[in-house]
Amino acid sequence: MRSLRRGNDIEHSGSRCALLLYAVRMRRATVISFPLFVLFVLLMINAALSEEPQTPGVATSTLSSSTVATAPSADIQTPDIFRVVRVVDGDTLVLNIDGKDTRVRLIGLDTPESVDPREKVECFGIEAAEKAKEMLEGKNVRVEKDQSQAEYDAYGRLLAYVYVGDTLFNEYMIAEGYGHEYTYRIPYKYRSQFKAAEREARDAKRGLWADGVCETQ
Numbered sequence: 001m002r003s004l005r006r007g008n009d010i011e012h013s014g015s016r017c018a019l020l021l022y023a024v025r026m027r028r029a030t031v032i033s034f035p036l037f038v039l040f041v042l043l044m045i046n047a048a049l050s051e052e053p054q055t056p057g058v059a060t061s062t063l064s065s066s067t068v069a070t071a072p073s074a075d076i077q078t079p080d081i082f083r084v085v086r087v088v089d090g091d092t093l094v095l096n097i098d099g100k101d102t103r104v105r106l107i108g109l110d111t112p113e114s115v116d117p118r119e120k121v122e123c124f125g126i127e128a129a130e131k132a133k134e135m136l137e138g139k140n141v142r143v144e145k146d147q148s149q150a151e152y153d154a155y156g157r158l159l160a161y162v163y164v165g166d167t168l169f170n171e172y173m174i175a176e177g178y179g180h181e182y183t184y185r186i187p188y189k190y191r192s193q194f195k196a197a198e199r200e201a202r203d204a205k206r207g208l209w210a211d212g213v214c215e216t217q
Contacts, residue, residue: 080143084136089114090128090179092157093136095143105157107146108194109170111179112208123214124207128178135164135172146189153184161190174198177207 082095090111094101111132114125142163145151149159162169171190173179175197183191202209 081140082143084139084141087129087133087137089125090132090173093132093162095141095158097158103155103157104143104160104162105153105155106170106173107149107159107161107188108181108183108190109173109179110182111173124178127207128173131173131176131178132169135169136162139164141169148186148188149184170194171197175201175206177201177205177209179208 082097085094085096085101087093088103091106091109093104093106095104096102111128112122112125113119114121114129144161144163146159146161151159153159164172168190171194174181174194181191181194181198201207205211208214
């Protein structure tokens with residue numbers, strides 16, 4: 001009986017030792033794994049902070065600066081912008097188009113004659129030509145064609161509207177009294193607008209519509 005108790009005591013003592021050893025091992029494992037866990041969390045935080053922020057739903061550009069298009073300089077011609085080589089008179093000019101000099105007749109505008117050798121110089125013709133030179137020569141202008149008109153007139157001149165910046169030059173010359181509205185056979189795109197400009201110039205007595213201006217020339 002005493003031997004049996006001693007055996008049970010030994011068995012219980014062994015169980016306690018085993019439990020103690022397991023507890024020690026688990027404590028060591030916890031001590032070791034906790035710093036590793038903290039290190040893992042710190043690495044994740046650092047990785048998240050190092051990422052470049054992006055606006056949700058907006059993709060960031062991968063283009064280099066060399067692939068970004070720049071606005072053309074004043075000397076580069078785009079399809080409807082050309083340089084004025086010279087002014088012939090108030091309603092005719094020469095443009096450099098595709099490297100060639102092209103004579104252009106302005107649609108809807110007729111200015112007094114100043115250069116035709118078959119005709120005498122008409123009243124306000126010189127003034128109209130000088131104004132056209134002042135505004136156009138050496139400038140880049142935007143050209144607009146009119147689908148209602150032929151592309152060229154009977155003299156081989158390109159028929160067009162010309163813009164200096166945002167100013168429609170054809171209309172400007174009429175509105176300032178340097179010429180009058182002119183319709184050749186078929187009404188053109190801006191006909192009513194040009195006619196209104198002429199009425200205003202007449203009423204305001206601008207340019208060739210001024211009282212007595214042509215009688216003195």
